[in-house]
Structures are given as C-alpha cells and as structure tokens.
Amino acid sequence: MLKIGVTGGIGSGKTTVCRVFQTLGVPVFFADDVAKQIMVSDPILVAGLKETFGPQSYREDGSLDNKYIAGIVFNNAAELAKLNALVHPAVFRAFDHWVAEVPADCPYVLKEAALLFESGSYKMCDRNILVTAETQVRIQRVMERDGVSEQQVRARMDKQMSDEEKMKMTDYILLNQQDHSVILQVLDLHHQFISGL
Ligand code: ATP
Numbered sequence: 001m002l003k004i005g006v007t008g009g010i011g012s013g014k015t016t017v018c019r020v021f022q023t024l025g026v027p028v029f030f031a032d033d034v035a036k037q038i039m040v041s042d043p044i045l046v047a048g049l050k051e052t053f054g055p056q057s058y059r060e061d062g063s064l065d066n067k068y069i070a071g072i073v074f075n076n077a078a079e080l081a082k083l084n085a086l087v088h089p090a091v092f093r094a095f096d097h098w099v100a101e102v103p104a105d106c107p108y109v110l111k112e113a114a115l116l117f118e119s120g121s122y123k124m125c126d127r128n129i130l131v132t133a134e135t136q137v138r139i140q141r142v143m144e145r146d147g148v149s150e151q152q153v154r155a156r157m158d159k160q161m162s163d164e165e166k167m168k169m170t171d172y173i174l175l176n177q178q179d180h181s182v183i184l185q186v187l188d189l190h191h192q193f194i195s196g197l
Contacts, residue, residue, distance in 0.1 A: 002108035002193055003099070003124065007116035008131030009160050010153065011138030011145075013176040017131050018112045020186045027102050031113035031121070034094050035087050039064050045090040052082055088119045095124075108193040117169050118161055129189065130170035132163050133177055 006028075008014035018028045038045055040063065049057050049064075053072055059065055073080040095111060102109055113121055122128045133141075135157075142153045167173065174185050 001106055002126045004108055004110050005116045005122045005125035005128040006110050006112045010156050011142040012131045012133050014112055014131040017176055018110055021110055024190055026110055028110045028112055029095055029098050031091050031111060035091050038090050038094055042090050045086060048086045117166050127171045129172045129174055130166050131174045131176050
C-alpha cells in the first residue's frame, strides 16, 4: 500500500483536494485534525505537554488550554520546536495505527499535513503532492473562509515555508486554481497510484 503525503500552504486547497480523493474512495488521514485530538487523548503526549509547559496546559475538565499553549509558542521558535518535538512523533504513531486498520487490498492512502515537509513526515511517505495556487487566489480564499484581512493572511503566509522550497522536495505539483482541471489532475494521479506507478 502506497503512502502519499499531501501538503500546501495556507489557502492552497489541500483539504479540498483531499476531499476529492475521498470521493474516489481513497482513505485520507488528516494529520492536523488528528494532532488536535491526540493532544487530549494520547496519554504519552498529554504527559509530555504537562511536563514541558506545566499542568496549567490543561483545564480541570481535561480539555487543552489552547490559548495558554499558543501564548507560550507564539513568536518563540524554541518553545514551538519543543511543542513540535512532542506532537509530531505522536502524530506519526497515530498514522501508523491508522494505516494498520486500512484494508490490505487498498492500493494507497493519503496523509494530509500542513507541515509535511517541515516535520520530516514526507520522508515516511512513498510520494508527496504539493497543492498550490497563485498567491492572490490563496489570499482571497482565506479572506472569504476565515473573514480576515489580506494583511492577516499575508502575515500567516510569511511564517510558512515557501512553495519554492517545497517544490524542491515534492514529487507532484497540483495546481488548484478555480477551474475544473483540479478534478482531472486528481484523476490522473489516482490512476497512477492505483496502477502502482
Ligand atoms: P489551510 O491551510 O488554511 O487550512 P487549505 O490548504 O486546507 O487551507 P482549503 O481549506 O481546502 O485549503 O481551501 C481554502 C478555501 O478555498 C476553502 O474555503 C475552499 O472551499 C476554497 N477552495 C479550495 N479549492 C478551491 C477551488 N478549486 N475552487 C474554489 N474554491 C476553492
């Protein structure tokens, strides 16, 4: 079974592209959603977070105090690195467990992760897809989706690894502009993956 990583910068439409693959019956692991879940449910990770950032990382009802954690790691590269060093391996473990549950005759699965390249996760995938779109299109999408300003989107974009860097590491580039070619590109990749190419 092939493991295919999918990533893309903010507003590139990586989640949307993965949803298209899902309509073809392809199992998709959404790493960022899983990361949020296991920060509450994985005992090893919870213990590590409490040890690193203090017991106040969790409220009395066991829920994660996102604001508290965000306050520590925001604009602090060293603290962010500590958080990632705890969360990324836990997500890798969760992915392995998830893959083990996928029927063995399934030709391939997707792993969607915003930090696919930054976390090193791409090295554990057989192939990787970078979803991209023109900067202005991405900005417009996020402004509409999140109700934020162009400046706010650009500030988030500036913190991410550039598409140019990601292009050096990816196997496929999927251009997700507003047209129907997205579906054709997905079908093309799907046919390659199901025939084991
Ligand atoms: P983020 O990293 O911010 O979570 P993302 O890369 O996962 O973003 P999506 O959430 O899939 O991006 O897409 C961003 C927005 O753009 C969504 O509102 C989505 O519906 C829209 N969108 C994505 N692709 C297209 C497309 N081809 N045509 C029109 N709208 C699109």
